[in-house]
Amino acid sequence: MKIIVAGGDGFCGWPTVLYLSNQGYEVSIVDSMVRRKWDDELHSNSLTPIASLEDRVKKWRELTGKDIKVYIGDLNHYDFLREVLRQTKPDAFVHFAEQRSAPYSMIDREHAVFTQVNNVVGTLNVLYGIKEMVPECHLIKLGTMGEYGTPNIDIEEGYIEIGHKGRKDVLPYPKQPGSMYHLSKVHDSHNIMFACKAWGIRATDLNQGVVYGLHTDETEMDPVLVNRLDYDAVFGTALNRFIIQSAIGHDMTVYGKGGQTRGFLNIKDTVRCIEIAAETAAKKGEFRVFNQFTEEFSVIELAQKVLKVAQQQGMEANVSHLENPRVELEEHYFHAENTKLKDLGLKPNLLTDKVIGEILQAVIDYKNRVIKENVLPKVTWK
Numbered sequence: 001m002k003i004i005v006a007g008g009d010g011f012c013g014w015p016t017v018l019y020l021s022n023q024g025y026e027v028s029i030v031d032s033m034v035r036r037k038w039d040d041e042l043h044s045n046s047l048t049p050i051a052s053l054e055d056r057v058k059k060w061r062e063l064t065g066k067d068i069k070v071y072i073g074d075l076n077h078y079d080f081l082r083e084v085l086r087q088t089k090p091d092a093f094v095h096f097a098e099q100r101s102a103p104y105s106m107i108d109r110e111h112a113v114f115t116q117v118n119n120v121v122g123t124l125n126v127l128y129g130i131k132e133m134v135p136e137c138h139l140i141k142l143g144t145m146g147e148y149g150t151p152n153i154d155i156e157e158g159y160i161e162i163g164h165k166g167r168k169d170v171l172p173y174p175k176q177p178g179s180m181y182h183l184s185k186v187h188d189s190h191n192i193m194f195a196c197k198a199w200g201i202r203a204t205d206l207n208q209g210v211v212y213g214l215h216t217d218e219t220e221m222d223p224v225l226v227n228r229l230d231y232d233a234v235f236g237t238a239l240n241r242f243i244i245q246s247a248i249g250h251d252m253t254v255y256g257k258g259g260q261t262r263g264f265l266n267i268k269d270t271v272r273c274i275e276i277a278a279e280t281a282a283k284k285g286e287f288r289v290f291n292q293f294t295e296e297f298s299v300i301e302l303a304q305k306v307l308k309v310a311q312q313q314g315m316e317a318n319v320s321h322l323e324n325p326r327v328e329l330e331e332h333y334f335h336a337e338n339t340k341l342k343d344l345g346l347k348p349n350l351l352t353d354k355v356i357g358e359i360l361q362a363v364i365d366y367k368n369r370v371i372k373e374n375v376l377p378k379v380t381w382k
Contacts, residue, residue: 003278004088006030006075006126007096009053011228012142012211012270016094018218018225019271021066025278028069028088029053030081030097038104044235044374046228047244047366048214059224075122078129085133092138092278095126098184102146102326103234103379105181112180119184120191127195138281139203140274141192144185145263145293145336147207149176150329155336158205158289178328179381193287202282206273209263209293212239212351214362216268227267229362232374239264239302241375243356246310246317247363248370255377256324258300259331263293263338266349276344291338294348309356325380 003020007013008029021027031053039045051059057068069088073080075097098119099105105115123141130137148155151174160173172193175186195201219227230236231244242252265273273292282288297305303319310317324330342348349355 001091001278002026002028002088003092003094004028004030004084004090005094005096007098009033010035010096011230012267013096014056015216015219015227015267016096016271016274017068018060019216020275020278021060021068022064022218023275028071028084028090029057030071030073030075030084032074032097033072034074038235042232042234042374044232044371045369047231047363047369048226048229049366049369050226050228051224055224059222063221075125076118078125081125081129082133085129089134090137092140092281093126093130094140094274094278095123096142097122098142099181101235102179102181103377105179105184106381107379115181116184116187119181120187123188124191127191127201130201131195131199135200136202138278139192139201140277141188141203141205143189143205143207143289144182145207145209145291146179146182147175147177147186147189148173148336149178150261150332150334151176152333155291155334157291157337157340158207178326196285196287200285202284202286204277204282204288204290206277206290206292208270209265210237210239211265211267211270212237212359213267213355214359216271231370233377234379238299239306240359242303242306243360244363244367244370245375246306246315247360247367248372248375249316250372250375251318251320252303252306253320253322253376254299254303255322255326257330258303258321259298260328261296261298261332261334263291263296263336264351265292265294266351266355268349269294269346272346273341276341276346280344290340291336292341293336293338295351296334296336297351305351305353306356306360309353309360312353313357313360322377325377327381
């Protein structure tokens with residue numbers, strides 16, 4: 001099977017590329033390299049030193065004998081995308097190539113506009129490219145659980161049966177996004193759904209929870225293959241920030257009360273979910289939605305988990321609370337369904353003390369690279 005991974009140089013994309021290649025798929029990367037430029041813009045960095053994409057692909061070839069084709073360009077440039085599709089004729093198109101940070105999208109008007117244009121127009125181009133060049137190609141699109149928000153009812157997988165005035169229908173689950181970034185993902189979902197209905201495109205929307213972890217079996221094969229690890233308050237997730245804050249002797253900073261609850265999954269499960277979606281393609285004209293997470297935790301629960309592991313390793317870790325820079329409920333009901341991927345064979349890697357300890361050890365190894373002023377929030381929603 002021939003697979004394109006757009007955004008293949010990123011945190012989720014790179015380990016996915018290696019995993020799929022190792023499983024025998026013919027993989028091509030499409031990437032504009034803009035994620036590395038955002039580090040420069042934000043005066044930030046990956047905690048782990050990451051090699052150039054050219055060196056990464058070269059090292060993979062040396063270790064495995066497997067080739068990964070690389071196309072450097074922007075999905076917003078349709079002629080470029082069209083030519084890539086013409087050359088590769090993919091069976092599946094894995095779409096990670098979006099601006100993925102809620103705080104980044106909320107910096108100011110310019111960043112909100114960029115996020116929406118980059119994400120929505122890029123995805124529209126992919127849809128038209130598939131329609132024009134490879135109509136049987138299966139689009140595997142990374143969505144987000146953040147599209148749903150925090151409703152006071154259970155979150156279903158994409159659709160919900162509604163009874164109204166004596167009639168019933170199965171409708172898309174209501175969306176309550178919490179940032180300009182999450183809004184862009186909602187627009188994506190609507191556009192993909194329409195393209196499936198109008199053109200017969202086959203698509204799987206993976207509404208992913210918060211991803212944690214650093215290594216997969218493939219990224220551990222050589223230091224040149226190591227994945228990036230974000231810790232700043234713009235691109236770093238709460239769990240990663242807590243682990244890094246504990247390693248450098250900084251209080252773990254919980255936003256508000258800490259009752260904000262979300263779905264989480266290990267990066268090892270992310271790559272496996274992509275494979276499952278590729279191997280069980282959506283039907284022609286089907287817009288299929290999977291909720292891609294394995295566990296649910298509140299922010300304060302994550303902080304307490306990290307606190308426990310840090311103290312076991314002799315660190316003087318503490319938890320403190322900051323005024324929440326976001327506009328969100330800090331205490332709420334949250335329960336989401338996540339059975340479809342498990343039914344198709346996903347065996348979750350759960351968040352244990354051992355897993356947190358392994359991430360913590362990797363952080364300790366590179367803690368001299370931490371830019372300390374970046375571990376506190378600078379972007380507000382108000």
